[in-house]
Amino acid sequence: MKQTFSPKTGNLNLITDVGGLLVGQSEDPIAETGVTVLTCPSLWTAAVDIRGGGPGGRETAVLDPENLVGGVHAIVLTGGSVFGLAAADAVTVALSQEGKGLNINSCHNPVPIIPTAVLYDLANGGKKDWGNTPPYYQLGKTALQKADISFDLGRAGAGYGALAGHVRGGIGSASLDLDDGIIVGALVAANPVGSPYMDDNRHFWAWPFEIGQEFGGEKPDIRQVSYNDPFPDIERLSENFRLKGGANTMLAVVATTAELDRNQTKRLAIMAQDGFARAVRPVHTPFDGDTLFALSSGAVSIAEGKIANLELARIGSAAADCVTRAIARAVYYANK
Amino acid sequence: MKQTFSPKTGNLNLITDVGGLLVGQSEDPIAETGVTVLTCPSLWTAAVDIRGGGPGGRETAVLDPENLVGGVHAIVLTGGSVFGLAAADAVTVALSQEGKGLNINSCHNPVPIIPTAVLYDLANGGKKDWGNTPPYYQLGKTALQKADISFDLGRAGAGYGALAGHVRGGIGSASLDLDDGIIVGALVAANPVGSPYMDDNRHFWAWPFEIGQEFGGEKPDIRQVSYNDPFPDIERLSENFRLKGGANTMLAVVATTAELDRNQTKRLAIMAQDGFARAVRPVHTPFDGDTLFALSSGAVSIAEGKIANLELARIGSAAADCVTRAIARAVYYANK
Numbered sequence: 001m002k003q004t005f006s007p008k009t010g011n012l013n014l015i016t017d018v019g020g021l022l023v024g025q026s027e028d029p030i031a032e033t034g035v036t037v038l039t040c041p042s043l044w045t046a047a048v049d050i051r052g053g054g055p056g057g058r059e060t061a062v063l064d065p066e067n068l069v070g071g072v073h074a075i076v077l078t079g080g081s082v083f084g085l086a087a088a089d090a091v092t093v094a095l096s097q098e099g100k101g102l103n104i105n106s107c108h109n110p111v112p113i114i115p116t117a118v119l120y121d122l123a124n125g126g127k128k129d130w131g132n133t134p135p136y137y138q139l140g141k142t143a144l145q146k147a148d149i150s151f152d153l154g155r156a157g158a159g160y161g162a163l164a165g166h167v168r169g170g171i172g173s174a175s176l177d178l179d180d181g182i183i184v185g186a187l188v189a190a191n192p193v194g195s196p197y198m199d200d201n202r203h204f205w206a207w208p209f210e211i212g213q214e215f216g217g218e219k220p221d222i223r224q225v226s227y228n229d230p231f232p233d234i235e236r237l238s239e240n241f242r243l244k245g246g247a248n249t250m251l252a253v254v255a256t257t258a259e260l261d262r263n264q265t266k267r268l269a270i271m272a273q274d275g276f277a278r279a280v281r282p283v284h285t286p287f288d289g290d291t292l293f294a295l296s297s298g299a300v301s302i303a304e305g306k307i308a309n310l311e312l313a314r315i316g317s318a319a320a321d322c323v324t325r326a327i328a329r330a331v332y333y334a335n336k
Numbered sequence: 337m338k339q340t341f342s343p344k345t346g347n348l349n350l351i352t353d354v355g356g357l358l359v360g361q362s363e364d365p366i367a368e369t370g371v372t373v374l375t376c377p378s379l380w381t382a383a384v385d386i387r388g389g390g391p392g393g394r395e396t397a398v399l400d401p402e403n404l405v406g407g408v409h410a411i412v413l414t415g416g417s418v419f420g421l422a423a424a425d426a427v428t429v430a431l432s433q434e435g436k437g438l439n440i441n442s443c444h445n446p447v448p449i450i451p452t453a454v455l456y457d458l459a460n461g462g463k464k465d466w467g468n469t470p471p472y473y474q475l476g477k478t479a480l481q482k483a484d485i486s487f488d489l490g491r492a493g494a495g496y497g498a499l500a501g502h503v504r505g506g507i508g509s510a511s512l513d514l515d516d517g518i519i520v521g522a523l524v525a526a527n528p529v530g531s532p533y534m535d536d537n538r539h540f541w542a543w544p545f546e547i548g549q550e551f552g553g554e555k556p557d558i559r560q561v562s563y564n565d566p567f568p569d570i571e572r573l574s575e576n577f578r579l580k581g582g583a584n585t586m587l588a589v590v591a592t593t594a595e596l597d598r599n600q601t602k603r604l605a606i607m608a609q610d611g612f613a614r615a616v617r618p619v620h621t622p623f624d625g626d627t628l629f630a631l632s633s634g635a636v637s638i639a640e641g642k643i644a645n646l647e648l649a650r651i652g653s654a655a656a657d658c659v660t661r662a663i664a665r666a667v668y669y670a671n672k
Contacts, residue, residue, distance in 0.1 A: 282653035
């Protein structure tokens with residue numbers, strides 16, 4: 001009873017295969033940190049799902065279903081922990097100056113909604129003695145200026161100073177074409193305390209989800225994989241900076257062309273979060289600030305005759321798979 | 337850099353390896369449904385994490401950290417969707433008559449706190465024309481009377497009428513001994529719409545987590561596994577009863593001997609939920625009512641000199657692994 005599905009990525013195998021979405025990134029190689037900005041051409045329906053024990057962010061409550069707006073003009077993912085939040089200030093004023101945002105009153109410029117989440121890369125060895133002038137405002141501004149459909153994976157943007165367990169983390173992205181015009185994509189800044197590798201310390205947990213050789217194409221030798229400590233390497237991780245509150249974190253955005261309402265977009269976020277669990281172990285620890293945003297461009301209506309929640313389940317599962325693949329691609333490209 | 341951890345289950349490889357916890361089950365073979373009751377010897381610290389799109393339950397809000405009690409005397413998992421909730425009525429009066437519960441006022445019997453969650457098995461072919469007299473009150477009463485440290489896996493209790501994708505679901509359980517006296521265990525009533533099998537429709541997603549041959553010991557042939565449709569079998573599942581709202585669901589309880597406070601127990605529940613994602617795909621769909629309870633017996637304090645949140649991360653990861661293994665064991669025993 002093998003399935004007949006032929007998996008097909010979008011053209012770029014990036015989140016920007018969801019038409020309209022652009023990604024810009026900037027880095028500070030001295031401070032070993034960076035910023036990733038995603039822009040939407042208009043207010044896209046959005047939701048957020050926070051599952052880590054040490055989250056940091058801004059403008060996330062605005063996405064709760066009982067609150068007013070429920071959409072975004074852009075999303076910022078950034079290194080720098082709480083200092084990184086300033087990156088969103090730069091994106092906010094720049095988009096507003098371009099006329100992008102909610103037109104609430106003609107007496108002021110538009111009000112862009114830009115939810116933001118941070119990861120912790122403060123102790124990665126980069127020069128962080130910035131005093132009153134952290135680099136994030138400028139990094140946010142530069143990242144926005146570079147927004148494009150293509151962008152770098154690996155050691156780039158918000159993932160520039162990231163770690164994944166003991167190896168380099170980074171930025172990953174992946175997409176899936178579900179036919180019917182429905183594209184699903186994910187972007188992850190992967191900086192988890194847990195490991196992306198199985199017990200052999202070499203093969204990705206994500207291996208069953210790989211399409212082609214998008215993260216190296218290596219499959220594990222089953223004989224080399226056995227059940228492992230629930231938190232491998234806990235002693236080594238304790239000895240360095242990693243195991244501090246909020247000291248780690250995966251940040252993700254998933255997007256789809258499918259037209260979803262806010263509640264459906266929240267379900268998409270919940271299902272996509274499972275991609276974290278399939279790619280990294282352990283995950284959602286007290287030390288991770290794992291945060292995931294979901295976006296619907298609304299470009300493609302669910303086809304007539306389809307059961308909306310059934311399609312949502314399939315899109316949600318695809319999003320989880322894209323997150324899993326994006327995490328492996330982040331680590332793969334960062335360590336190539 | 338292989339790890340040196342030697343995985344060791346508890347004595348029974350059941351959730352009842354967490355000392356004090358008892359499990360009783362009862363079934364109605366004509367109606368093809370059943371009930372599973374877990375009892376604690378006193379009010380154990382507890383939390384709940386609900387991630388499915390079609391949950392059903394009672395007494396879950398009492399566990400929210402901002403509310404008063406935050407503990408349980410028993411937990412009921414039941415088939416029968418909303419009709420199954422009556423099972424908890426029987427357990428409530430029986431425990432109260434035994435003197436178990438909160439002693440709020442001497443003018444009445446004690447008030448036991450018994451959070452309950454239901455799964456949907458109403459359309460599994462069993463005789464459900466019970467009119468005003470569903471069997472769940474009696475099933476709850478009987479299950480409680482049978483509470484013991486040993487109990488059946490597979491087609492039993494709340495899992496009696498369960499399905500997992502297209503095969504039988506059931507009751508599964510597993511435990512892990514972390515040394516230091518810390519035991520972690522899980523019990524799952526596995527009735528997910530998604531599949532516990534990889535693309536070859538034969539090997540468990542859970543295989544990397546198996547200890548010994550607790551669910552058959554079969555490892556996949558890597559060459560037979562390829563990336564699969566995000567929601568395999570969606571057409572076949574649409575044709576039968578499975579894809580209705582709340583028509584599926586996995587219910588789980590995890591427990592540990594470690595002394596955790598309410599907030600830590602909530603983090604334990606969040607981390608344990610990842611076990612669902614590693615054992616079944618897709619999961620947390622709109623059609624699943626996935627609900628997970630976490631319990632701390634408080635028997636073992638975190639050892640001096642250990643970092644509490646680090647231990648919590650390890651216990652949470654162990655709980656996720658136990659959930660993954662329990663799901664595979666449920667399906668393995670139900671289909672043996």
